[in-house]
Structures are given as C-alpha cells and as structure tokens.
Amino acid sequence: MDIWTMGNRYLAQLSHTSFARAVHAHILTSGFKPFPLIINRLIDHYCKSFNIPYARYLFDKIPKPDIVAATTMLSAYSAAGNIKLAHQLFNATPMSIRDTVSYNAMITAFSHSHDGHAALQLFVQMKRLGFVPDPFTFSSVLGALSLIADEETHCQQLHCEVFKWGALSVPSVLNALMSCYVSCASSPLVNSCVLMAAARKLFDEAPPGRRDEPAWTTIIAGYVRNDDLVAARELLEGMTDHIAVAWNAMISGYVHRGFYEEAFDLLRRMHSLGIQLDEYTYTSVISAASNAGLFNIGRQVHAYVLRTVVQPSGHFVLSVNNALITLYTRCGKLVEARRVFDKMPVKDLVSWNAILSGCVNARRIEEANSIFREMPVRSLLTWTVMISGLAQNGFGEEGLKLFNQMKLEGLEPCDYAYAGAIASCSVLGSLDNGQQLHSQIIQLGHDSSLSVGNALITMYSRCGLVEAADTVFLTMPYVDSVSWNAMIAALAQHGHGVQAIQLYEKMLKEDILPDRITFLTILSACSHAGLVKEGRHYFDTMRVCYGITPEEDHYSRLIDLLCRAGMFSEAKNVTESMPFEPGAPIWEALLAGCWIHGNMELGIQAADRLLELMPQQDGTYISLSNMYAALGQWDEVARVRKLMRERGVKKEPGCSWIEVENMVHVFLVDDAVHPEVHAVYRYLEQLVHEMRKLGYVPDTKFVLHDMESEQKEYALSTHSEKLAVVYGIMKLPLGATIRVFKNLRICGDCHNAFKYISKVVDREIIVRDRKRFHHFRNGECSCSNYW
C-alpha cells in the first residue's frame, strides 16, 4: 500500500480534532510532502469542525491551486454566513481550474445569503462560458429564484430550460421547481392561481416514484402559504404514508389563519395515527394556544412535552422554548416565561425579543430595560418594542432618546418604530418633534401605515391640535377600530363630547364593532361633557348589543359621570348593583365627584376607603386634607398630613412644561431652578394686576396649608402651570397659541386665572392635565367649568 492510500485511509477514520491535528503536525514536521488528497481531507475535516481559519491556513499552503479544496473552503465560508470571503475565494480561483461543481457551490452561497440576483447572474455567466449545468445547478438556481419571486416569467423560463436538459426526472430538481412556483405565487405582483396550478401540474404529472416526501411537503405547504387550506387539506388526506413535515405545515397554516380548533384536531389525529410529533408540531400547537388565548391547552402541551420528549441535553429545541415564552407572557405568567427563558442553554434573537416584549406588555419597564441592555444582538423589532414600550409607560423622553440612538447606530427605523417615537412625543406633548417626525414619515412613504396613522392621531390630539388629529384620521387610507377609538378619545379629551358621540355613531354605521376601549372612551366623553343620559344609554348597550361585559373601569367611568352631575344616589345604586366589590377606581370616581359638589361627608368616606386600598397613593391624602381644609377642620388636616408622613408617602410635586423653539422648559411648583424664573414672576405680578381690574380674585380654597391669606395668594402664584403659561406668553411669537402640559390635574385657581389671562393678553391657552384638555379663549374655557 502506498503512502497516499495509507494517509487517506487514516484520515477517513478521523473523528477527533486532536487526531487530525496530530496528522497535520506530522505532515508539517516530517519531511513528507503535502499530498493534495490528504490536505483536502484535512481542510474538509477542519471545516466540518468549524475551525475555518485553520482550514484556510492549510488551504494557503497548497502549492498548486486545487478546485476541490477551493470548493470545500467556499462552502464552509458560505455555511458560516460569510458570503464576502466565499466570493473572494471564488474570484481568486483561476478560470482554468473552475468546474461546474464550483459554480454550483457559489450559486448556492449567493442563494443562502439571500442574493437571488447574484446567483442568477452567475448561472447565466457559467452557461455563457460553456460550463454544462447539472441537476445540482438547477436545484440551486431554482432555490435562488424563489428569493426574487416577482415575475411569473422567471419560473417559466427556467422551467423550459430544466425541461430541455431533461432534468425534471431528478426529484430534487422537480421539487426545487415546484418550490419556486410556490414561492413566486405568494408574491403580490403575480397571478398566484396560475403559478399554483403550474406547481400542481408538475406534481400530478410526476410518476409516483418521483414524488418523494419533499415533493408532497412542498405542494401541501405551498397551498398553505397561498391561503388555500382546503386544497392543502385534501392532499394531506390523500397521502398514503403520513409525513410529519406536511402535517406540521398544515397545522401551522391553520394556526396562522386563526383556525385553532382545526389545528388541535389535526394534532389529535396525528397522535392517534402514530405520526411522530416533533418540535415543529409542538411549536405550532403551543403558538396556536397562545394566539387563541387557550392557555391551559398550551400548558398541557408543555407538560406533555416535558414528560415525553426531553432532548438528550435535557432541554427542548429552541423554537419550542421560544413558543413557550410567548405562551406564558401572553397569559400574564411572566415568572413562568422567565423560568423557561433563563433555563435555555441556547437563546436566539427570537427568545430575547419574546421575553422583552413580554416584560414590556406586563409594564415591567425596568426589567425590559435591563434585558434590552443585556441583549447580545438586537433587531429592528427589538428597538421598536422597547421604544413603544417606553412611550406606553410614560417614558417619552427615554423613548425619543432610544429612537435617535437607533438611527445613530445606522438602523433604518420601520413604520412601527416611527409610531413608537410619535407616541413618545404624545407623552411629552412635544409638537415640534412630532411634526418633524411626521414630515420624515411622509418623505419615507410610511404615512399610509396604520400604526403610524393611529400614533399621529393621538400625538396631534395630545399636543392640543385636535383639528390636525382629525385631518390625519380623515386622510388615512385604511383605518381600524384603534383609529376610531383614538379619534373619539381626541374629541372627548378636548371637551367635544357631542362630536365624540356623533363620531361613535358614524363608526357603528360603518359596521365597525366597538370594543372595550371604545366604551371606556365614549363613557369618558359623556362624563367630560356632562351627557348623563347618553352615557347611561351607551353603558347599557355594551352588554346587550355587543356582548361586552363591563369591567371595573367601565363602572368607574359611569360613576364618574353620575357623580360629576351630582347624582349621588344613582351612583350608589350602580355601585351596589356591580357584580364585584368596589375597588380603587370606583372610590376615586366618587371622591372626585364629591369634591366638585362639596359633598364632604361622602367624599371623606370614599377617601377613607381609598386610603385603606391604596395607602401609598399621594392624591388621596391631598384630597382628604383639602376637604377638611375647606371645612376649616385644621386638626383633621394636621392628622392626615401626619399620617402621610408616617407612612412615608410623598406628594408628587406639581410639574408643568412648555415647548419653546424645540426645547422643553420644565417648571416645578415654587420654581427656583429655571434660569428665567425671576422674570416670569415679575411678569406674572403685572398680569395679576391687570386681571384684578377685570375681576379676578385668587381662590385660596385651593391652598391646603393653614396660613394667612396673603401667604396663600403667594402660594397660588407659584403653581407650576402658571409659571409655564407666563413663560409661553413671554417667549412665543405674538398670537401663537400657548400649549402647557401638567403632570397632575389643573388647580382650580389656575383654571380661573387662565380665563382672565386669555382675555388680558388676547391669546389662546391650551392646558393638558392628567385627565383632559382645557382651551382658554376670550375669558372662557372649553370645559365649561366641568372637569
């Protein structure tokens, strides 16, 4: 036996890297020449054990270019996702030694890097240079063509060529061609029926022996992808032996289209027919359970999988784990989700994104933040989830910051990311930023996006421009119930109760079904506008006409409506008729109504209940002490304040802000921080002088401390909303609307004062507080003092 054969036999037995290294070392140190065959074996070995740099080192040692080695290397680079190095290597391969196999490998490499056009070009080039395509070539190039999938003619051209070369008799080519038709069929640019029919014809006309498992699967999955579940099911039922992959495709098709019962049904049949369930089956079924809200079924599957199919490593496959994370986050079991996530030996982007969006949806924004920071890789979705999560939880500044950071890192935000950024502007009331984003959105062509439109409606509304919100709503190409809800809410918050109701009626006429949010909104609208009769009517229709069971939030809005109208006995009746014990939202609504109507007795009762339920909520202590102060019961005021101190409850400081020239200026109560605050105080003094001439009297009822009346007046003059409004008058161009935002509810004296100010300086003043908007113009407020 010669040394070549011997070396080759040794190497054929190689299974261990260290042994390969030993052979390699021997070749290097002993004088024996690096025979190409042995070197190639070694390169192959190192590539397979993912030591590509080592393989390359050997490759570069070969004195004469070798096409087999080059192809091995090329494929290794491609498998590792490094198309650049693969292409470089291919280009460096001398034309004289290239062969069909090397072209095939390069075409596949392009295809795997999702560059269908490059693959197709190379195919054309190789034919021009006289290389003869083989079945491998066709399979590869058809795979690449599936990526382009924008024209019917491409498939047909290649179909002709395949036919010409007689390659249709090769199952892999037949399958690749069918798969190509199927992929092209899902493109919106083609007539998918024609292409599906072509794929089906290929399938039907192939002799049964040529229709192997991939063939069945391709055609069945093809129908699934192209939304013909009936055809897919028919074929599935017609199969003599049951191929798990095809069944899995069918199940996932049902799940995608929302036919969860059918999906579970198939699962049961698979099980009873003895078809091997695998990780794909479980992944689909678990995700069916989470989409359908059937959490118990999902957990049963989890338990079953735990009992039966533990992997050798003791863990599930990645995709099963990912589906489980989603299942548990959707049913609010974040601890369970976290347990699955933490135990995973390997996590991918999907796992991270799933747990991140789980935390965001559970409003655990700090946990989400640390997950976001920990993530090894982030996708567009990651950023989007985080940005909109921050905005939804009131962190507008952080949301915008993250959006900018995303762009700095060179990522192109998608429409969802823009929607998140706009939502951040809604929180901040930053109209300048919001408008800039809006113009970028138009430039980028994202303005037809539903989520962007919905975010814009809310942004314009929350920045005080309810007309602009309306324009967006009217010009959106498609709207959904979220858009309607947003627009109704916009009208409601700005005090246009009647218009809000009209819009709601219009929504019903257009056959859009109201949901639980719609009713929350419409009840608020009635409450803000004092429309008691209407509010009660809508509340009643909820269950009767739309089958929506009123929740505590709905009841609290109804009670709010009644109490604001002074109908306390009716409110009491509602409370007693509720199918559950009144919780904090109910007592809050009662308390607010009592304060407006001076119903101190009931108000104090409500506040006492609230103190029991939510002892850490500062607002209750303030309201309670306000009520005692109004009654002149200073001992009680002192008692409440002492209680607050003892329990370590801090009053959330009043804070208002205004945007001037793209900068947000923040004022705190009794502010001494803002650089221009002294000028603001001086100007306010002048204004008050003018206002008094028109009849303004400071209303010291709104000061809780027991102090002299002069001090009380001073205390009123330091309210943050006054400072912000005055700053706006000083800084904004003449005639410009003043838009001020406050974290708490507006104070009664400030409300009164702004009416006078709007008259004195002849300006429109818009104040957004925690609950709604106040438009002051010419001595009046849009809320008609009803808030």
Place this chain on the structure above:
DNA sequence: GTAGGGTTAG
C-alpha cells in the same frame, strides 16, 4: 467539493 420540504417575536 455542490442541490430540494416546515416552526417562533411587534
């Protein structure tokens, strides 16, 4: 030395 079928996240 090269090729064809399925699953998960807003």
